Amino acid sequence: MELGKxxxxxCTDFIINLANIFGLSYYEINFIVFCVLYPILLIASVGFYFTQKIRIRRHEIEHKQ
Incomplete structure (x- = not known):
């Protein structure tokens, strides 16, 4: 449990330091990170996964012939 703490x-100190660097509040940085950046990265990674999956299938089909 100590590792979790x-x-x-x-992470909390990191968010507070980001807030100080950018002149924003802790809550604003928290919103930007978890409500804006995280969903964008999540959607982008899912899109990247499916793009790579399609490329692999195309590559396998081309090399079977």
Whole structure:
């Protein structure tokens, strides 16, 4: 459980430092990270996965013939 507390404290300090660097509040940075950036990265990674899956299938089909 100590590792979990350490990771939580580190991440919280990281968000607070980002807020100080950009002159925003903790809540604003938290919103940007978890409500804007995270969904964008999640959707992009799913799109990248399916793109690669299609490329692999095409490659396999081309090399079977």
């Amino acid at each position: 350490f990771i939580y404290a580190y």
